[in-house]
Amino acid sequence: MATESQPHHGGLLVHPLANPQAPGICPEMLEVAEEANRAGDFSLAVEIYSTQLAELQQPDRGLCLRRADSLSRAGRISEALDSYCTAANLAKLRPDELRLLVESIARTLREKELRSGSGGKDGTEMDAEGFDEEPLDVFCCHLCRCLLHEPATLECGHTFCRLCLRDVKDCRHCNITLGNEAYGGLRINVVLSGLLEKWFEAESQARKHWVKAESLWKKLQYTDALEHFNKAVELAPSSGRLLFRRAELHMEMSSYGQAVQDSTSLCRSKPLSPKAHHMKASALSKAGRNDEALQEYFLCVALKPDWTKVKLEAQKVLSELFSSVFEREDMPAPLLHPLQGGSASRLVKPLALLSSLSPLTPRTGAKDSELSVSKAPPAGSTSCQHLLPLSPGGGDHPGGGGGEEASSKSLQSVLAALPTPPGGQKRRHSGEETSRSKISRADDSSQEPTAGNNCGRTVPSQLLDSGDMECSLCMRLFYEPVATPCGHTFCLKCLERCLDHNPNCPLCKENLAEYLATRGYNKTMLMEEVLHRYLGDELAERKKIHEEEMKELSNLNLEVPIFVCTMAFPTIPCPLHVFEPRYRLMIRRSMETGTKQFGMCIADDLKGFADYGCMLEVRDVKFFPDGRSVVDTIGVSRFKVLSHGQRDGYNTAKIEYLEDKKAEGEELVQLLRLHDSVYEQASSWFTALQDDMKNQILSHFGLLPPKDHEPQALPSGPAWYWWLLAVLPLESRAQLTILAMTSLKDRLVAIRRVLIFVTRKRPR
Structure with missing residues (x-):
């Protein structure tokens, strides 16, 4: 009996043998095979396992699985499937026994796509990006990644959807804590909201329906939510996220057929999105179409090899698919496997495994593009007739009676009939579709962009009006636009001048005292970007006027x-x-x-x-x-x-x-004597002051500056002189007279007279 434990060696599953003591099995050779697996020589391991199997009277399930795993690792999927089929006829395959098969098929799909040149730009790397990884344009909210709905501008100057900020504590751009900017206190940016509704009318209306649908969904009002989702999709049919959310709602409502339709459309528009293919796989699985679901699971793993959850789901579906096509009670015993000369045609082949080997880019065949729930068999059916395996010419097999004939073909002959990805009609179809898509994009370039075209969302030129972006205070184009907490936008300088006179908003009169206190006058980044992008010439002229004003000032x-x-x-x-x-x-x-x-x-x-x-x-x-x-x-x-x-x-x-006239020669000698004499007189006067008066002077003006060795070094003379003039009890007019003098000698004479006067008046 096979044990449940399955040790791993070098990343390869080591399946237990059904009968380790069976005649014909050589333990030493099995050890050599395992060593070959660890060394990456899978062909040698396959040869050893095949030799061991050929010497057995009855197929050994564990040995078949070991051979199948080695074939999978070697990329020989056709032969691996045959070996897995033999093992499945002996006992039901568990999901964990199919890990290497799932990974190998996914890797084959990925490698085919790279070889066909439809992967990365350089043909060496395939981007597995979906609608959640699309680059964001200037009009997107960086939280929900959609067109801004009810835009709210934070004090830091960044703008998001008001609803998206409900549970956010930090700005996504600058990581500044939002502080008191609670959801209930946030206001819609009036100017930006009006511009978005004018420039992207259909998409803005779609966003409103979308937001309403999400709200109803949370309240479990599924029917009403679906109605709003439908209206949103009508307005923005190419929005990947919108289709994905409606598909999720269909899944929650158990409308799996509708979920398949939405996810199929999504996969067609986003062929490299793992989330899109996973949604389709889940919907197909729930609809009982496991064979088609398996193909989508393979694509998911091919696009995102480290997605463990999807790998496990794929293994489970693959296990169920094997079980559904092998009805052991209808098969005669004993069963001989093909290596012993038995008829391989007696094994029912799961054709979904074959059709899933198509490249990742969508096919252009009419039947494939029209795939819908109406073509699916009843839930629980194991028929593969509705599948569309590729013919040698690259076309599609019709469903119906041809499925029975296909089911009787040997696995090798069906796999051999598959077209090779690098060339042939299938490759040409892919190129034709690319050409058509380019033409379609060119034709649609003049139309209003939708939510699905985030990278190319631009403002229609006929809707651009500089009057929509004028400050209501200066009646000129916004320059350094800032948004107030109440949602209105003004030029920074205009707003500051208004708040100098009144702490209320110039438009709605809301009190902005708290805003004034924080001095949070940060430019609205989105408005600034729009002005630079669409009104560059007008903004340059506006900036020129501002710079001229600053130069004059x-x-x-x-x-x-x-x-x-x-x-x-x-x-x-x-x-x-x-x-x-x-x-x-x-x-x-x-x-x-x-x-x-x-x-x-x-x-x-x-x-x-x-x-x-x-x-x-x-x-x-x-x-x-x-x-x-x-x-x-x-x-x-x-x-x-x-x-x-x-x-x-x-x-x-x-x-x-004003600058002092310079003294020279004998006049300079006399000036220096006078300077030193007056400084000593000033120092004596200050020292003799009462303590309370002295402390008051010190607190306001500090200590008497030291005497300058070169009193004419500064244009206005020594610093100690102005300190003394500031602290002496003189009227402003007298101080002004001394300030106006341009002769240091005259100022020293004047201050000496004042010192003599205040010294005589000092109380004794």
């Missing part, structure tokens, strides 16, 4: 932004609390242009601001949730105002920068 001589507030001095920090909308805009522009500078002047009743001031450079900006900000600046240089102006609500000026 960055000219710190012709039009300098002026902050009218307080006195500022070179090298001295000047922290600012910015809350007015005009100054928010001014600070932001100084950062955008890259200058990070603006002028500071005190107010003037007649001119608006004084004729002298100090340029400040922004070191850091801290924003508050309500839009206010604290700007850390430091003085860099003095200037004189040549003319006053305004821009977008804030003051501007044409200026010239």
Whole structure:
């Protein structure tokens, strides 16, 4: 009796012998055969097993299986099938005993496809990609891989279907955590939604029906769900995922015939999709058409060799198929196998094994393309007459009476009649179909793309209108478009200017305080891509205008932004609390242009601001949730105002920068003496201050800077001088007078007088 255990050697199943002590079996030769298998010399192993079998009085099932496995590994499928048939006549084949046969047939199919040149582009690699691996175009959601439906734009700028984001915590593109962007709080991007519905009307409607069908399916409302699936397929008939989902619904509804039809259409449009062939195989198996299901299982394994689940299913179906065609009670005993001169025609051959050896690309025969459930035999039937094995000429055998004649043929003669893949009529048919498909694609290129044509989905030129992509604030083409949490889109700069004045959406008036607090102004990537792709010239012109504006704003001589507030001095920090909308805009522009500078002047009743001031450079900006900000600046240089102006609500000026006149010779010697004397006087004054006043000065301005060895090295003189001018109790007008001086000597004389005055006034 055969034991259940089947050890493996070198990846090859070692089947137990029915009677190890049977006369004629040489254990040493069997060991040599197993060693040959391990070494990859399968032909030698086959020869040894054949010799051992020929010496037996009765066929040994285990030995037949060993021979069959070696033949399978050697690629001699025809002979292997004969040996498996002999073993099947002795006892039912278990699924695990057919692993090597399934893998070998699948490998043969794959190799035939490569040799025929219909695999990879270079003829050496076949891509087993299906509709789940299609490249995504710009209009696809990267979660469901379909046309965007109710697009929602996240704060990071990436867009997905709103429904797809329901259970997602991180952005698929940038891996940023979505935070508070819960599904219920997400809004549809109004502009993108309108554009998609206009550009891809049929496909958008199909997506709506699809989404509705999925919702009904979850509620177990199968009939209503199927109705919406049908409407969706009518609108987008070439959508592979849509057909696949409807086939799955048919399977759940036990409508296996309809599932076969959908999966057949899917396999025709996606011949290299393992999922498509697996769906068809499952549907055929459920419909009782195991012989046809087996062919699809072989294709699955050929396309995806490491798909273990499908291998096991194929082995199970193959085992059932062998069992269904061998009716042991109708066969006379004893049964002689062909190697002993018995009639091979007495063995019923499962023709599905033969027809499954066709290449992977779909055939162009009318009967094959019209395969439907109506041609299937009743459930449970084992008849192979409805199968269409290939004839020597590459055509199809008709069903009906010819099936009985085919069943009586020997396995070798039927396999020999199969056409070879590299040439012949079958190869020409494949080429003709390729040519026809190319012509069809060319004819359809002007039509609106559908969900199945993701790689080629383009916007029809007649539907392109730049007016659909204009900012409602500036009435110009979007530049750096951003989407608000409420779903509206604006130019980045336009939105920021509006939020400077009011934390509400300019269109729907929804409060955007939280959005303003996060400063999450990221460009909408999809809108940016659409503008670049379809309105490139208009966008280039829009960008040119923006760059000219930025260039004009960055000219710190012709039009300098002026902050009218307080006195500022070179090298001295000047922290600012910015809350007015005009100054928010001014600070932001100084950062955008890259200058990070603006002028500071005190107010003037007649001119608006004084004729002298100090340029400040922004070191850091801290924003508050309500839009206010604290700007850390430091003085860099003095200037004189040549003319006053305004821009977008804030003051501007044409200026010239001030520099001290250089002293030389004896004048320089006197300047250095005066410089050292005034510094010592200033140091003594500061040291003599009361502790509370001294601490207050230190907290705002820091320590008195050290004395400069070269007081004329900086255009505005030594830093300690401006520190002293900032902390002395002088009125702004007096400070302004000193700021305007271009003689360091005059400034030192002026500050010495002030020091003498404040020293005399000091309380004793």
